[in-house]
Amino acid sequence: MATRAYKIPHKSLPAREGVRPLRRVSRTKCCLCNADGNVLYTDVYDRHWNVEGQWNLRQCPNAECKLVWLDPCPVPEDIPLMYAEYFTHDGGFQGAAEDLRNQLLPYISSNKTKSRRFSADQIYWGLSRISVFRDFAAGTLMWLQDAPPGEALDFGFGAGQLLIRLRDLGWKVAGVEFDPEVLAMAREEFGIDARASILDFPANKFDVITLSHVIEHVPDPIATLRECASRLKLGGRLVLATPNTNSLGHKRFGANWRPLDPPRHLNLFSPENLTRCAEKAGLEVETARTSARSACFSWYSSKSLIQKKKNAGRSEKAGIGVKASGALFQLWEHYLVKKDEGEEIVLVARRTQEKKLVFL
Numbered sequence: 001m002a003t004r005a006y007k008i009p010h011k012s013l014p015a016r017e018g019v020r021p022l023r024r025v026s027r028t029k030c031c032l033c034n035a036d037g038n039v040l041y042t043d044v045y046d047r048h049w050n051v052e053g054q055w056n057l058r059q060c061p062n063a064e065c066k067l068v069w070l071d072p073c074p075v076p077e078d079i080p081l082m083y084a085e086y087f088t089h090d091g092g093f094q095g096a097a098e099d100l101r102n103q104l105l106p107y108i109s110s111n112k113t114k115s116r117r118f119s120a121d122q123i124y125w126g127l128s129r130i131s132v133f134r135d136f137a138a139g140t141l142m143w144l145q146d147a148p149p150g151e152a153l154d155f156g157f158g159a160g161q162l163l164i165r166l167r168d169l170g171w172k173v174a175g176v177e178f179d180p181e182v183l184a185m186a187r188e189e190f191g192i193d194a195r196a197s198i199l200d201f202p203a204n205k206f207d208v209i210t211l212s213h214v215i216e217h218v219p220d221p222i223a224t225l226r227e228c229a230s231r232l233k234l235g236g237r238l239v240l241a242t243p244n245t246n247s248l249g250h251k252r253f254g255a256n257w258r259p260l261d262p263p264r265h266l267n268l269f270s271p272e273n274l275t276r277c278a279e280k281a282g283l284e285v286e287t288a289r290t291s292a293r294s295a296c297f298s299w300y301s302s303k304s305l306i307q308k309k310k311n312a313g314r315s316e317k318a319g320i321g322v323k324a325s326g327a328l329f330q331l332w333e334h335y336l337v338k339k340d341e342g343e344e345i346v347l348v349a350r351r352t353q354e355k356k357l358v359f360l
Contacts (some may be wrong), residue, residue, distance in 0.1 A: 022081060022263070026073035030060040031220065032067050032280070034272055040068060041255040042235050044262045049306055051082050056264045059256075061195030066278070068245050068268040076219050080178055082264050097296070104128050104137035105165070109145045132292070132334045139293045141165055141237045142210045143346065148206030153199060156214035157227060158182075163192055174201065188326050192223060211240045216265040225281035234352040240347045246270045248333050248341045249298040249311075258301040259343070273343050283349035289351050292334035298343045299326035 028036055037058030045054050048217050055185045060067045074082065104342045106112070107121075107128035138145055142162060144152075149170035159358035163186075174193035177183055186194035193199065209228045218224045229239055243249070243259035245268045250257045260268065269277070270289040278285050300322045333342055 009094070022074045022078045024076055027069065027071045027073045028058065030062075030067050031069070031222065031267065032064060032276060033060060033062055033065050035062050035065070035309045036062050037061070037163060037164055039073070043259075044255060044260065046263060048261070049082070049264075050297050051263055053263065057260065057262065057268075060273075065273050066245070066270055067273045068304065070263055070266050071140045071220060073266055078133075079217075079219070083179070091202060093252060100133075101137050101140055108134055108138050108141075111146070118227050126181065132331060135291055135334070136293050139241065139291065139344075139346075140299045143214060143348075144208065144210075144239065144266075145169075147208065147237075150298075151205060152208045152210065153198070153201065153206045153231065155188070155209060155211045155224075156217070157192075157194070160186055160190060160192065162212065163191060176201075176229070186258035198224075198227050198231060201231050204233050205231055207233055207236050209236070211238070211242075212240060213243070215240060216261075216268055219266055219344060221267050221269075221281050225278055225283065227272075227306060229282050229351050234311070236351050236353060237286075238278070238347075238351075240274075240275065240278075241268055241344050244270060244342060246340050247298075248319075248337050249295065249302060249343050250320050251328075251341075253306070254300040256302050256305040258298055269345060269355065271340055274345055274347055278347060278349045282353070283351045284352045284353070288345060289346045290340055291344045291346050292330050292342045295305070295330035295333045295343045296323065299329040 011256055023173060030037055030207070031221075038061050039056055040059040041057040042056045046052075046055060056071045058071045103124050104127060107125045109313065111126070112125065129262060140162070144166065149166075150172070152163075152166050152171045152173050154166075154173070154175045157163050157177055160175065163175050164174040174195070176184060176195060176198050177186070180194055180196070183194045186192040209232060211228070215221050215224065218286045232238065243265070247259075249259070259265070275288045303326075304320055
């Protein structure tokens with residue numbers, strides 16, 4: 001498996017330079033159960049990419065829902081203005097964590113056998129059997145390391161690493177991104193079937209559709225999941241990762257929890273309400289677990305928000321001590337807390353019934 005880093009460059013202006021203020025619309029009701037939301041946090045603002053304005057976050061009062069959403073919300077036509085230099089257009093992690101993840105990737109498949117001769121292979125194979133390391137690396141492939149290759153679509157492919165890695169494993173890949181420069185680069189440099197909308201793909205096409213930290217960015221998550229479901233083959237799977245509002249990090253940091261990311265994150269989920277969204281979209285949920293894979297980053301980047309208060313910056317540089325405490329937080333969250341308190345939700349769902357779907 002290729003382990004080099006891939007990057008699709010992006011040259012747009014930063015969000016505050018030459019971009020008009022976002023138009024906004026009030027949103028007081030839950031998109032899942034239509035209840036009037038209670039204000040959870042007030043006057044939150046963008047401390048990463050300089051999108052102007054103050055925002056509130058609301059939470060559904062229904063105990064079985066608890067969806068969190070941004071209020072007011074940008075109008076749909078203005079959403080692209082928030083992503084002039086968003087981090088998905090950069091490469092992946094940097095430094096030791098990225099190096100370790102890349103070293104582990106060839107060993108995470110369940111049928112990878114241990115080398116008989118002592119070498120670095122044995123060390124990496126052994127680490128890949130430890131659940132915290134395995135989950136950290138497998139998330140790079142959206143936990144598809146043991147799936148038979150087929151046709152895969154990555155919705156919101158960003159810098160394209162997942163698509164390249166899946167293609168290296170024998171998958172036929174395609175992607176959705178709204179940025180025209182990223183689309184052109186993906187097509188011309190990497191030969192990826194990249195399109196601006198999932199509606200540009202035919203129904204019943206894909207074996208797998210992945211959404212890695214995308215569903216929180218869309219204004220209507222149920223409609224988006226329904227569009228994805230209609231592009232899956234019967235029996236095809238949707239694999240989704242998104243921040244978890246039940247996480248230990250959110251409970252620890254509150255309004256300074258990095259994954260709140262106003263105003264880009266329009267909806268934030270728990271395993272329970274995300275399951276309900278998928279079911280409303282006509283999908284049958286197989287698993288809705290949580291992962292501590294991003295807990296270290298969540299820890300030190302949230303700490304940075306507390307310390308700097310404003311314009312923490314996209315790299316959130318942290319010292320060795322803070323990163324070490326973040327690594328301990330990740331181990332704690334992975335092994336010692338409740339199963340629904342990981343930083344990310346990992347949901348796997350299947351399209352199982354033709355009659356449930358409304359094709360768009």
